[in-house]
Amino acid sequence: DTAVSQTPKYLVTQMGNDKSIKCEQNLGHDTMYWYKQDSKKFLKIMFSYNNKELIINETVPNRFSPKSPDKAHLNLHINSLELGDSAVYFCASSQGGGGYNEQFFGPGTRLTVL
Amino acid sequence: AQTVTQSQPEMSVQEAETVTLSCTYDTSESDYYLFWYKQPPSRQMILVIRQEAYKQQNATENRFSVNFQKAAKSFSLKISDSQLGDAAMYFCAYRRAGSYQLTFGKGTKLSVIP
Numbered sequence: 001d002t003a004v005s006q007t008p009k010y011l012v013t014q015m016g017n018d019k020s021i022k023c024e025q026n027l028g029h030d031t032m033y034w035y036k037q038d039s040k041k042f043l044k045i046m047f048s049y050n051n052k053e054l055i056i057n058e059t060v061p062n063r064f065s066p067k068s069p070d071k072a073h074l075n076l077h078i079n080s081l082e083l084g085d086s087a088v089y090f091c092a093s094s095q096g097g098g099g100y101n102e103q104f105f106g107p108g109t110r111l112t113v114l
Numbered sequence: 115a116q117t118v119t120q121s122q123p124e125m126s127v128q129e130a131e132t133v134t135l136s137c138t139y140d141t142s143e144s145d146y147y148l149f150w151y152k153q154p155p156s157r158q159m160i161l162v163i164r165q166e167a168y169k170q171q172n173a174t175e176n177r178f179s180v181n182f183q184k185a186a187k188s189f190s191l192k193i194s195d196s197q198l199g200d201a202a203m204y205f206c207a208y209r210r211a212g213s214y215q216l217t218f219g220k221g222t223k224l225s226v227i228p
Binding site for chain 1: 147149153156157158159160161164166203205209211212213214215216217218220221
């Protein structure tokens with residue numbers, strides 16, 4: 001069983017479209033994250049939810065909106081896609097977050113905006 | 115703001131030899147946690163090893179060990195008896211105690227030469 005799963009794994013779309021990436025974890029964790037990895041492999045936090053409450057909201061365009069329907073799911077919706085949104089997006093989860101806890105990552109979603 | 119610096123964009127090592135990857139970080143905190151993550155070509159982020167700043171003893175996980183120098187703010191990763199499967203991007207990461215946020219370095223691409 002996959003601990004943190006993301007769908008889809010690949011997403012190719014046109015500029016201006018709206019798309020969503022779904023994330024689910026079956027580890028029973030209470031904290032979930034979205035990261036963006038750019039073409040130079042730099043990994044940066046975008047959002048984090050703890051018990052469905054937004055706790056990290058980094059400086060990202062408001063075209064990006066996370067939604068957490070429950071503790072096991074954290075989806076990322078992107079409006080009006082732009083070329084610069086092309087990247088790999090990773091979902092992660094952890095039990096709590098403020099210490100030694102390991103973050104478990106999903107396999108990533110490669111988004112290509114044409 | 116905390117920063118994590120990995121000064122070696124790329125490194126290579128002969129199979130069965132030892133290699134050390136460098137990481138330095140900048141923080142004014144005294145309580146924090148440090149991590150090394152591995153990202154093979156499959157894209158999956160995997161935790162390799164972690165260290166609590168208040169522990170002086172260096173962490174070890176099988177062939178992986180760290181050299182943690184708190185005063186120098188240095189956290190290097192040593193891989194012994196390198197194997198072909200160790201070829202990957204390696205990311206150093208920092209988390210302040212009580213924070214949910216992981217700050218990553220830009221990564222070091224490690225190649226293993228048979």
